[in-house]
Structure formats: structure tokens, C-alpha cells
Amino acid sequence: MDKTIRIALIPGDGVGPEVMAEAVPCLAWARSRGRNLETLPLPYGADHFLRTGETLPGTAFAELRDGCDAILFGAVGDPRVPDGRHAEEILLRLRQGLDLTVNFRPCKPRVPRSGPALDIEVFRENTEGPYCLQGSTEPGRAIDLAVHTEPAVRRLLEAAFDHARARGCTLTLAHKANVLKHGHGLWMRVFQDLQRTFPEVPAKGMHADALLCALVQDPSPFGVIAADNYLGDLISDLTAAFVGGMGVAPSLSWAPHRPHRCSALAEPVHGSAPDLAGQGLANPVGMLLSTALLFRHLGWEPEAGALEAAVAEALEAGARTRDLGGNLGTVAMGAAIRDRLPQ
Structure with a gap:
């Protein structure tokens, strides 16, 4: 039993x-x-x-x-x-x-004819980033810290690569490493390392602002999207709008x-x-x-x-x-x- x-x-x-x-x-x-x-x-x-x-x-x-x-x-x-x-x-x-x-x-059609045909799955890191609630407030100044560690980043990205391989779909990493050079720079280094481990997965990094624009214009090319805690939250809320809203x-x-x-x-x-x-x-x-x-x-x-x-x-x-x-x-x-x- x-x-x-x-x-x-x-x-x-x-x-x-x-x-x-x-x-x-x-x-x-x-x-x-x-x-x-x-x-x-x-x-x-x-x-x-x-x-x-x-x-x-x-x-x-x-x-x-x-x-x-x-x-x-x-x-x-x-x-x-x-x-x-x-x-x-x-x-x-x-x-x-x-x-x-x-x-x-996951973002799959829920309400019939609610939007374009798509099958997007967001893998969002869930324990770090700016949602770790570390920071301070003082007169005229406020600081929110974003913390990223390689073990957490690697676990999230390995799960995303594994899933994209099983689905036979693309993997896109949303990042802002062009500005957030330390935290998102770590994401890019781990991502590039795993690209060598998973050569069969069509994978690329994409600046998050450009990715959001592309999603609004045509979400159909996207398969798995990986992101840190903050960006993953925003992206998955947007993709929910394609399939009927937050309630579904x-x-x-x-x-x-x-x-x-x-x-x-x-x-x-x-x-x-x-x-x-x-x-x-x-x-x-x-x-x-x-x-x-x-x-x-x-x-x-x-x-x-x-x-x-x-x-x-x-x-x-x-x-x-x-x-x-x-x-x-x-x-x-x-x-x-x-x-x-x-x-």
C-alpha cells in the first residue's frame, strides 16, 4: 500500500x-x-x-x-x-x-477564445531577490537589498532547463544584467554554464523590458521563461492576462x-x-x-x-x-x- x-x-x-x-x-x-x-x-x-x-x-x-x-x-x-x-x-x-x-x-488557455494560443511556463526563483525583505529606511532615503546566491539560482535554472528539455521547447532567461551587473550578472554566468550542460535546449537570455514588449506583441514563440523573484512575479502576472486573468x-x-x-x-x-x-x-x-x-x-x-x-x-x-x-x-x-x- x-x-x-x-x-x-x-x-x-x-x-x-x-x-x-x-x-x-x-x-x-x-x-x-x-x-x-x-x-x-x-x-x-x-x-x-x-x-x-x-x-x-x-x-x-x-x-x-x-x-x-x-x-x-x-x-x-x-x-x-x-x-x-x-x-x-x-x-x-x-x-x-x-x-x-x-x-x-504555467500559463495555458483557460477561458476559451480568451487570447492567442500559447503554452508559457514561468519558473520564478522564490526565496531571494528583492523579496528577501532586507533593507532600511531613514529620512529622505530608503534601501531595498536584492540578494542572489549561486545555489538558489542554479537550482531554479536547472529545473527550468530540465523542464524545457522534457517539453522540447525554448528557454528564455529574463534579466537586466546590463544594469544589475552583480546580481543578474550571477544569473547570466550560471545560465551560460548550464547552456553547455543542456546543449539540446534552445536557450537565450533577454533583457526583461524587451521580453515584456515581445510578450505583449506576440507571446506564442515563448515556451519556458526563467527569472528572479521580482521579474518572475511581474512576467507571470502579465502572462495570466492572456488566459483569463489572475483568478484562473x-x-x-x-x-x-x-x-x-x-x-x-x-x-x-x-x-x-x-x-x-x-x-x-x-x-x-x-x-x-x-x-x-x-x-x-x-x-x-x-x-x-x-x-x-x-x-x-x-x-x-x-x-x-x-x-x-x-x-x-x-x-x-x-x-x-x-x-x-x-x-
Whole structure:
């Protein structure tokens, strides 16, 4: 018998609990098909922080790291915590503490006829860059530091090269090494070294501003795009616009070198959207597709493919939330997708 997979559930803030509620039945569906899994619901987010002062305590992090196989995550961010410190501490502790170097953001057609035919997958470094939150503020002066280390850069780029080779597609590195000579210079050196290791992958570096212009003009030539934390965030948000917007954009973060038992975190790209919370307006597609990415990471390809197919069939049949021009609420959209899952 396969070992039991333990998945932690962190709904978080805003619309996070609403979209998580549509994903949890998909876990039960996978269990009904013979997958051995159990869930660990966790309360961490703004409500818990405001009530207790805790973000993600050390004991809870240790339980995640050593006692779980993966995390299904909603979103964090709440206007009641105006400096966002609880969100920063939770996300940074998970991403950096679990060494989730690779943030994978696929961009494939979701909403029929929403844009050009394309299949872009962004590999975003997830633990460093300017999002490491190192810097200072003083009167008339503010500094944000961007940190890049060769081990993290190499892990991200090796994963991107491996994936491009498996797909048989191009790989483009987005960078600004012409200006950011130290940090992005390191990216270019590692990239050029790996080009020699993967000679069969058509790979090139491209200044990020030129790449963004090219994406807007014609995204179809692009396959895999690799970037640092900051540029990868911007590029993947742009590519999401090609396929229906942030509500349908999934992501999976993972540790390619698997230093801990818990080596993956799946979450939708859209964030907590506190202005939409509690109204049933959130689009659950991004969360359900993130769940499919998690299934695939766990080796559950039949369930991953079936869930992705159910999303495609529901959208093709005209199921839409308001952000996609329809009138379905969160619960109805989730049901429209799950009703198409094989039993």
C-alpha cells in the first residue's frame, strides 16, 4: 500500500478560505479513488494573528516541515494588519524555511477564445531577490537589498532547463544584467554554464523590458521563461492576462533538492482580495488548478489530468464567475467543475 500523504491546509485571509473550501472536496475525491491522504487544517492568518499575536510559530513550522508532505495554501493579506507583517512572516518562513526555490506558474488557455494560443511556463526563483525583505529606511532615503546566491539560482535554472528539455521547447532567461551587473550578472554566468550542460535546449537570455514588449506583441514563440523573484512575479502576472486573468492562474512552489519531508506548496496566484471576501465573488479556478499541480507533484497524474480536464470542460460549457463575464458565485463555479470529475 502507498504511504499516507499528509497535506496541510492553510486557508489564510480574505477569499482564501472561500477558494480553499472548493478545493477540499477535490482531496476527498482523490481519496475516494484510492489515494491515501490525510489533511491537517491550520489556522494561521490574520484572524489568528490578531487574536494571539502568532504568525507561524516554531512548533507549527516544525510540524509542517517534518510531519507533512505538502501544503495547500489560500492567500494572506488583511487590511486589519496594515503593515502586512503576519503575511510576510508566514510566506517567508514557508518559502525560505522549506527551501521552496522553484515557483512554477504555467500559463495555458483557460477561458476559451480568451487570447492567442500559447503554452508559457514561468519558473520564478522564490526565496531571494528583492523579496528577501532586507533593507532600511531613514529620512529622505530608503534601501531595498536584492540578494542572489549561486545555489538558489542554479537550482531554479536547472529545473527550468530540465523542464524545457522534457517539453522540447525554448528557454528564455529574463534579466537586466546590463544594469544589475552583480546580481543578474550571477544569473547570466550560471545560465551560460548550464547552456553547455543542456546543449539540446534552445536557450537565450533577454533583457526583461524587451521580453515584456515581445510578450505583449506576440507571446506564442515563448515556451519556458526563467527569472528572479521580482521579474518572475511581474512576467507571470502579465502572462495570466492572456488566459483569463489572475483568478484562473495557478502556482506550485517546490524544493528540487528536497531537504525536508514537506517539499511543495500549492496556491493560487490571485492573493487575498479582501474587497471581495465574504461575497461569493472569488474565482476558485486558480485554486483548483493549483490543486491539480499538487496532485501531479505527488505523482497522481490521473487525478491531476482529470481535474484540469474538468476545469476546461466547465469553462467550455460556459461556466463563468463575474471576473470572467459570467454570473456564477464561488460555490457554484466550484460545483460546476467538480460535477465533471470522473467518479
